[in-house]
Amino acid sequence: MPITMADVAARAGVSKTTVSRVLNGKGELDPATAERVRRVIDELGYVPSAGAVSLARGRTKVLGMLVPSLTWPWMGEVIQGVIDAVEEKGYGLLLFSCSRGEDSIRRFASQASAKSFDGLLLIEPEGTLEFIAGLYRGGLPVMLIDDRAKQPEDFPSVSTTNREGAQAAARHLLRLGRNRPIVVSGPENLGCTQERLAGFAEVYAEAGRPLEPWCVVDGDFTFDGGRQEVARLLKAGRMLRAGLSFDAVFAHNDLSAAGAIQALRDAGLCVPKDVAVVGFDDVPQASNTDPPLTTVHQPLREMGETAARTLMGHFEGHPLPESPVVLPTTLVVRGSTAGPDGIKAQQ
Known part of the structure; x- marks a missing residue:
């Protein structure tokens, strides 16, 4: 039988609410009590579920990410930046693509309705703007990762030059x-x-x-x-x-x-x-x-990482930016450019 929060509470002589507060790092707790709960967690090998971790927090500690397609040449770099950031903070990531059109959107909508994630990272798929705007107006935090030089519906965004x-x-x-x-x-x-x-x-x-x-x-x-x-x-x-x-x-x-x-x-x-x-x-x-x-x-990787960090920071009390966060482009000179004499220009 799997170890439950109730097992931890019984062994530590505390309530399940106290165990939840220790897991979430929230609320005023006696240091000795908190240490006893952590010791029991280690002794029993308790692995908290996402629901248990979010009980006191009221959050899933999961981000959603909606993208048009995973086949775009630069998509992997952006996603890797997101993953680097969420793993460092102990968050999870639910990745949705629109590769199957309306079927994909329906699946995403069901997850959004079920509040399966706390906030959304968005690389805007064609035809989804009105739906996403409705989620945003309804209170879902949204962070747009945008290389298209537009910020629709004044979503908070990370963009480039x-x-x-x-x-x-x-x-x-x-x-x-x-x-x-x-x-x-x-x-x-x-x-x-x-x-x-x-x-x-x-x-x-x-x-x-x-x-x-x-x-x-x-x-x-x-x-x-x-x-x-x-x-x-x-x-x-x-x-x-x-x-x-x-x-x-x-x-x-x-x-x-x-x-x-x-x-x-x-x-x-x-x-x-x-x-x-x-x-x-x-x-x-x-x-x-x-x-x-x-x-x-x-x-690209920095754009994904910055967007994820900004969205997670929102849940720690930092407001989402009112204007785009702009990360600069840079020219990288390699062998496909040279002067008429064959000498490569300096950057």
């Missing part, structure tokens, strides 16, 4: 003498796509080299999208007498940047000698492309 990261990429390419870039963008309805395009275009416009409409193509954040769009431009024969019509690619994520490198290699071109390539995200695979990819590092 998409525009500034793209500006850093543009300045890097200009320093290398790369004056004719193309942009392999993401879906145009996403805020991060708009911010990355705007930041990159601003720097080139200020340098007197505004982007032409044909220079921006949609790679859909996928390897095949990046490969196909760059191959299409090459096949279309956009060539000048002086050589290629573009000498650099700025891709809005690392996956489409890897696709662009493949298209260039398939066409017999050398990266970076003929065309320099810059990505965005700095997922773990970025350093393993051939050549290794220069990219804008998003602090």
Whole structure:
């Protein structure tokens, strides 16, 4: 038979409420009594359930996390940051994805209704905003982890600097003498796509080299999208007498940047000698492309960790932030960018 809280209480000569207070670290307790209860817990090998631990606290000490899909290239880094934080604090994590559409949302809704978790970490899945907003208005603490440059429904959020990261990429390419870039963008309805395009275009416009409409193509954040769009431009024969019509690619994520490198290699071109390539995200695979990819590092793990710590801090009496917590991007220079003489630029 499993050891119960009642067994601990009987052996220690106290009430179950006192045992619960010791487990939760709440309430005024005589130090000797608390020590006796802890000793009995150790002697009996009692392992408290989540319900027992939360009895005095009125909480589950579990966070929920809702994400669109676990297949997104950077999702693992964000989740690992969350896990690092919750394990350190002794919390649990319930992870929900929307990979099965409405079925997934129904399962998530049933868990939310049952109050299976104290607060929600959110990477907003398409079509869920109204439902999540209703939970938030109903009192569920929500912390948005956002790389899309938008904070819907004024949720507390952790975000990053998409525009500034793209500006850093543009300045890097200009320093290398790369004056004719193309942009392999993401879906145009996403805020991060708009911010990355705007930041990159601003720097080139200020340098007197505004982007032409044909220079921006949609790679859909996928390897095949990046490969196909760059191959299409090459096949279309956009060539000048002086050589290629573009000498650099700025891709809005690392996956489409890897696709662009493949298209260039398939066409017999050398990266970076003929065309320099810059990505965005700095997922773990970025350093393993051939050549290794220069990219804008998003602090993905730090975003997950910061969001989790902020949400758990809320349950310790710290208010959730009224404005986004912004973690900066940084440019990571690797072998996919170099000047015409083959010398890699300094960061």
